[in-house]
Amino acid sequence: MSKELSYLEAIREALAEEMRRDPKVFVLGEDVGPYGGAFGVTQGLYDEFGEMRVVDTPISESAIIGVSIGAALRGYRPVAEMQFADFISCGFDQIVNQAATLRYRYGGRASVPIVVRAPSGGNVGGGLYHSQNPEAWFIHRPGLKVVAPSTAWDAKGLLKAAIRDDNPVVFLEHKYLYRRAKGPVPEGDEIVPIGVAATRREGADATLLTYGAMVTPSLEAADRLAKEGVEVEVIDLRTLMPFDKAAIFASLDKTNRVLVVHEDVKTLGLGAELSAVIMEEKFDALDAPVLRVTYPDTHAPFSHVLEAFNLPNTDKITAALRTLVAY
Amino acid sequence: MSKELSYLEAIREALAEEMRRDPKVFVLGEDVGPYGGAFGVTQGLYDEFGEMRVVDTPISESAIIGVSIGAALRGYRPVAEMQFADFISCGFDQIVNQAATLRYRYGGRASVPIVVRAPSGGNVGGGLYHSQNPEAWFIHRPGLKVVAPSTAWDAKGLLKAAIRDDNPVVFLEHKYLYRRAKGPVPEGDEIVPIGVAATRREGADATLLTYGAMVTPSLEAADRLAKEGVEVEVIDLRTLMPFDKAAIFASLDKTNRVLVVHEDVKTLGLGAELSAVIMEEKFDALDAPVLRVTYPDTHAPFSHVLEAFNLPNTDKITAALRTLVAY
Amino acid sequence: MPPIKRTKFKLAPEQLLEMFYWLKLIRAFDERLSILVKQGQVRSGVYTGIGQEAIIVGTCFGLRKEDFICPLHRDLGSFLMKGVEARVMMSQMFAKTTGLSKGRDSALHSGVTELGIFGNTSMLGANLPIAAGLGYTFKMEKVDNVVVAYFGEGASNTGDFHEALNFAGVQQLPIVFICENNQYAYSVPLEKSMAIDDVAIRAEGYGFDGVAINGNDVLAVYQASLGAIARARAGDGPTLIECKTYRWHGHSEHDKAFYRTDEELAMWKSRDPIPTFTTYLRARHVLDDDKQKAIEERITTTIDDAVEFALNAPDPAPEDAVTDLYA
Amino acid sequence: MPPIKRTKFKLAPEQLLEMFYWLKLIRAFDERLSILVKQGQVRSGVYTGIGQEAIIVGTCFGLRKEDFICPLHRDLGSFLMKGVEARVMMSQMFAKTTGLSKGRDSALHSGVTELGIFGNTSMLGANLPIAAGLGYTFKMEKVDNVVVAYFGEGASNTGDFHEALNFAGVQQLPIVFICENNQYAYSVPLEKSMAIDDVAIRAEGYGFDGVAINGNDVLAVYQASLGAIARARAGDGPTLIECKTYRWHGHSEHDKAFYRTDEELAMWKSRDPIPTFTTYLRARHVLDDDKQKAIEERITTTIDDAVEFALNAPDPAPEDAVTDLYA
Ligand SMILES: Cc1ncc(C[n+]2csc(CCOP(=O)(O)OP(=O)(O)O)c2C)c(N)n1
Ligand SMILES: Cc1ncc(C[n+]2csc(CCOP(=O)(O)OP(=O)(O)O)c2C)c(N)n1
Numbered sequence A, B: 001m002s003k004e005l006s007y008l009e010a011i012r013e014a015l016a017e018e019m020r021r022d023p024k025v026f027v028l029g030e031d032v033g034p035y036g037g038a039f040g041v042t043q044g045l046y047d048e049f050g051e052m053r054v055v056d057t058p059i060s061e062s063a064i065i066g067v068s069i070g071a072a073l074r075g076y077r078p079v080a081e082m083q084f085a086d087f088i089s090c091g092f093d094q095i096v097n098q099a100a101t102l103r104y105r106y107g108g109r110a111s112v113p114i115v116v117r118a119p120s121g122g123n124v125g126g127g128l129y130h131s132q133n134p135e136a137w138f139i140h141r142p143g144l145k146v147v148a149p150s151t152a153w154d155a156k157g158l159l160k161a162a163i164r165d166d167n168p169v170v171f172l173e174h175k176y177l178y179r180r181a182k183g184p185v186p187e188g189d190e191i192v193p194i195g196v197a198a199t200r201r202e203g204a205d206a207t208l209l210t211y212g213a214m215v216t217p218s219l220e221a222a223d224r225l226a227k228e229g230v231e232v233e234v235i236d237l238r239t240l241m242p243f244d245k246a247a248i249f250a251s252l253d254k255t256n257r258v259l260v261v262h263e264d265v266k267t268l269g270l271g272a273e274l275s276a277v278i279m280e281e282k283f284d285a286l287d288a289p290v291l292r293v294t295y296p297d298t299h300a301p302f303s304h305v306l307e308a309f310n311l312p313n314t315d316k317i318t319a320a321l322r323t324l325v326a327y
Numbered sequence C, D: 001m002p003p004i005k006r007t008k009f010k011l012a013p014e015q016l017l018e019m020f021y022w023l024k025l026i027r028a029f030d031e032r033l034s035i036l037v038k039q040g041q042v043r044s045g046v047y048t049g050i051g052q053e054a055i056i057v058g059t060c061f062g063l064r065k066e067d068f069i070c071p072l073h074r075d076l077g078s079f080l081m082k083g084v085e086a087r088v089m090m091s092q093m094f095a096k097t098t099g100l101s102k103g104r105d106s107a108l109h110s111g112v113t114e115l116g117i118f119g120n121t122s123m124l125g126a127n128l129p130i131a132a133g134l135g136y137t138f139k140m141e142k143v144d145n146v147v148v149a150y151f152g153e154g155a156s157n158t159g160d161f162h163e164a165l166n167f168a169g170v171q172q173l174p175i176v177f178i179c180e181n182n183q184y185a186y187s188v189p190l191e192k193s194m195a196i197d198d199v200a201i202r203a204e205g206y207g208f209d210g211v212a213i214n215g216n217d218v219l220a221v222y223q224a225s226l227g228a229i230a231r232a233r234a235g236d237g238p239t240l241i242e243c244k245t246y247r248w249h250g251h252s253e254h255d256k257a258f259y260r261t262d263e264e265l266a267m268w269k270s271r272d273p274i275p276t277f278t279t280y281l282r283a284r285h286v287l288d289d290d291k292q293k294a295i296e297e298r299i300t301t302t303i304d305d306a307v308e309f310a311l312n313a314p315d316p317a318p319e320d321a322v323t324d325l326y327a
């Protein structure tokens, strides 16, 4: 059984269902209460669950995350909303030093089951502080998990998985997809497991690794290549930390060629790690270098002209795929 | 003309000389005043330059960095000290969003010549919050430079370069080297330019890329290999952003084999980017995969037994070099 | 709360008319922007300060060029008063090369050092440490310039607010902190974001004075600012002035502001700073129909010209998306 | 500053003796640690609270197991009073598996949820948002447990302090904030880190009461805590108690504390909380030579046993450096 929902509605439904299922789940953040969140994700939750479980907070990102950690230590499962992923930098210390290390420094005697929801990504004219893709900082920090769904289905299933996960999870919701990505979503209590990639398109000629808003242009580019007789396997990583090495390697064994596409900047974006891991462990399987199509090493400009220059798109991905298969 | 100084003394000398040279240079941070800093780096500066230019601050990392940025906008060249690199997470937003983006968002009409000095690294029994290597977060963020000297000479010359640089520079001083690394330091006003690597040992059989406290064990490992007839070229990157691609590629063209060694954790540590760049641009020059010897993906434990397990060392590097050349 | 010394002032008729001009110009600019957003001509997030103009006019009036302002998102008018042409500000909102950031950002994330304007990031409160840094340079130079730094009552809950005001207090910096308390932070009413009635009281925790005043009375704001500025110029440290006010529009032009009542809005509209001041001027025979008409025409011309200029100004070149990252 | 209601209390002789025991045990524990550091047996950074014991004893005495404490670096005694065995704490300092963090960290970066102890990171102030989170869960559950959260006057300048206390004020959380104002933050004296005399005054900015008391009088601390705890349990929100005190040793055992005078130290030693309380007990015939001797012997035995236990306890297995990162 499934129904059609937008990516945003799917997230809302996951929150509502988890809150109904488990009284320990609650949400907090700026404007998440009666207003329903800057994007409307939490609309209706305040009416259903009340102000103790749908908490409007002061503008205090560090406290929002710290309060979540404190509650998590007492068995709660807080879901903290950053109004924009960009503001996560204001609560950075609580995530990387407090949450990420707690289990380790407690000798394994405690865990921090929080989710930090972060509306990320560009292509919405948001400019420097409403377009960021902060995943790499958190992938780099041991003790955290990082998730970035691309479909409504996954947004729902992964958010449920993240809430039930006993570790701190940074949950990147791509703003561009909120209302644009629509699709089937399971009716019931279906989970999309953390750490498992999804093959969106099969192909034996090249592997394309991507996630989030880059899945659609990647699929479009693959379609273009298909017209030229080249079959590209498109893998949606879905979880960025831990990423699904088995799925990546299995595809690579078949195709011997890999392109990574992400919206984050190039230098030390996730593509760097994927490339390096493939280099280390799969060198002999490679018929060509792993290539990357990414945002250039710059900030997210507001002007449409400038933003379009930066964003990876179907054309850029197509060109890179051609280079890759021609290698 | 040169003299012998410790790495720490070299940093102090750079500060003093720059402060004498340019009245716009000043230092600020916790305990940097009469006390001379937690490690003693700023000893003597308060007496020479007074409290307005050697500023003891409250425990407010975000303000320390923000104040620096404000002063830099008026033409000053503030050098902010983090008591430990680990606490940079508390001033993270000011670095990545305020300093790193300013020139860009000002349309090129302003710049932020600040230096953030950050005593980093482990092997001193510091545990989770006195051992961190935070370079990757900043290498990833466009608009910042990142520097990490390994010798007294470079510590002095690079700090001078950093102070004179018009961009925000994160200056990583390795705590383990403070008093252990001693060596010649130029008497006069010699600069070590940002962006230029140093070849510490020549060799035609493999290239080893490293920096900071990992240079010494890397050289030791190279010596061991030399006894086996294998000549390893050891390159000290010195600047991590922008890293010296020309030097790396020139060496690689000669050796066709690369090992990266760093103390930072593996996943999305600088090694990932180096490997990925080499993959992209030098695939055909490679006779073996780029390998990495790094800290495992974990936190810095206090126990000597545990820390020793994690730290890259001569044995681990030697073993990796053997794997690399045998490939 | 100790009141700051009442400062006597006498404004010449031309000065009063100039204040009137600014009030009306800023109102008109924001209103035009609001229309341009509705027409889809301006695509950026627009945060008008309609209803709050008396704060900007009262605090900026009579500032020197060398004095610095550190505005936040609603303070576009302060850019105009500090000397940025309407054309330039309009271009900024249209993301044109003739704007402050060459299209890289809209809104107020760009500044002009020569005019004493700092352009903040989006991060609320993050301008305040910068203000402290600017103020610190005035103190170092022993000049009697001041910094006027703005923030909403919501932003006063950020960590940066605290660190900055504390630093300013310790160092007795020449800063006037202006809280624009418009009762709401986005949808969140004051009482859900702090358990106090007056933000001004927070100044006591930093060792300087705070006052709460009627922010809709331009002369009251001017008078309080005069006193605080005089204190700052005299080397007697910071003051916090809390201006009670209200924003008429939603948080941004896209916010319908359902979270407040029509009665509340109507009550505050009845306290509109412009008619209040108009009555004052007319009663004193400073303003008459002719003068008012001339001013209004001047304003219309200025804004029409600005819009036309901005509309016809060139978009940035796409490649400018990756320039100006480093000096 | 409105005084909190004076709470009458009557302690039985056994209770007074228990207080005496704790004062002496905590002192003895810290003193032994100091010696162990000098002997090179303990290699971690040790931050003793010698001279400040009355604060811990007065605030922890009579706390329930369900109540939470959020200690900082000098508050080892609070772990003991909340039920962690001396053996375990000593093992923690020796980085043994029998310590709280299995050797992963020394000092107080580990906690015990079952005993109501939160173990902070090193980041000063970062425990306070956690305290707010813990307090929020008590509020949600409508139970009358409390959180006691500690911080130095230096830590009260961090952004986290502000965000946490504001959140606690808005939500009227059952938290008692204890400021251990020992006049210095490392080398920096109070007047260089804030422009106020009493940290307690900051509570007003968050809408709750603050009091400054003699932190070297265990009964004064106890009485103030009783009042604040009663208020918290009754649902009437937080209180800030500032305890004026002094640390006898340097910031850490490695700090020679040249920044203060011998006279100052001598003056504060004359206010030693232990003799003061001893005199009180003897004057009231609660304590006599025999009883004192018995208590002192018990303490010596406890500590000798703890040291022996810790010395003989096993080091962690090296591989444990990479476990317990994820649940
Ligand atoms: C650190 C940070 N968190 C969240 C936001 C999102 N945000 C933008 S404006 C705003 C409300 C600001 O309220 P206030 O400070 O009272 O200013 P006002 O808009 O009322 O003028 C919020 C939450 C932000 N810009 N920065
Ligand atoms: C965020 C942060 N910055 C800097 C430090 C380094 N540091 C450790 S203790 C200390 C002084 C603390 O002073 P205070 O809060 O008064 O506590 P006290 O040591 O006096 O008990 C400093 C600066 C830290 N631990 N955390």
Ligand SMILES: [Mg+2]
Residues within 6 Å of the ligand: C152, C153, C154, C180, C181, C182, C183, C184, C185, C186
């Ligand atoms: Mg507001």
Ligand SMILES: [Mg+2]
Residues within 6 Å of the ligand: D152, D153, D154, D180, D181, D182, D183, D184, D185, D186
């Ligand atoms: Mg102190």
